[in-house]
């Protein structure tokens with residue numbers, strides 16, 4: 001079989017369940033007509049031939065991971081609200097409502113403030129064991 005490993009992998013990367021899944025089941029990661037651009041017969045990303053496996057580095061071969069992000073940024077609130085009421089107001093929302101509010105608030109941070117508030121951002125990958133998946137356009 002043609003080598004689909006087109007990147008240098010460390011031992012720990014090679015041992016990943018997802019990498020092993022792709023290497024041991026290349027038939028599950030075949031370039032189909034939905035991955036081909038125009039009449040080229042090649043994957044629009046990794047340029048592999050229709051009917052052959054995508055390269056390991058192809059962005060159409062992916063996994064979903066769960067992450068945790070914490071952010072620190074200013075929010076305008078009525079001046080008479082206490083810290084406890086501000087938290088209650090947010091946490092009393094549905095999880096979806098809270099996420100929408102946070103997403104909106106983050107989107108209002110001015111570009112010149114991104115560096116300042118970005119310094120307080122934390123990012124943690126909680127679970128990276130979803131298994132390898134193939135995108136379908």
Ligand SMILES: [Zn+2]
Pocket residue numbers: 031035043044045046047048054055058059060
């Ligand atoms: Zn590809």
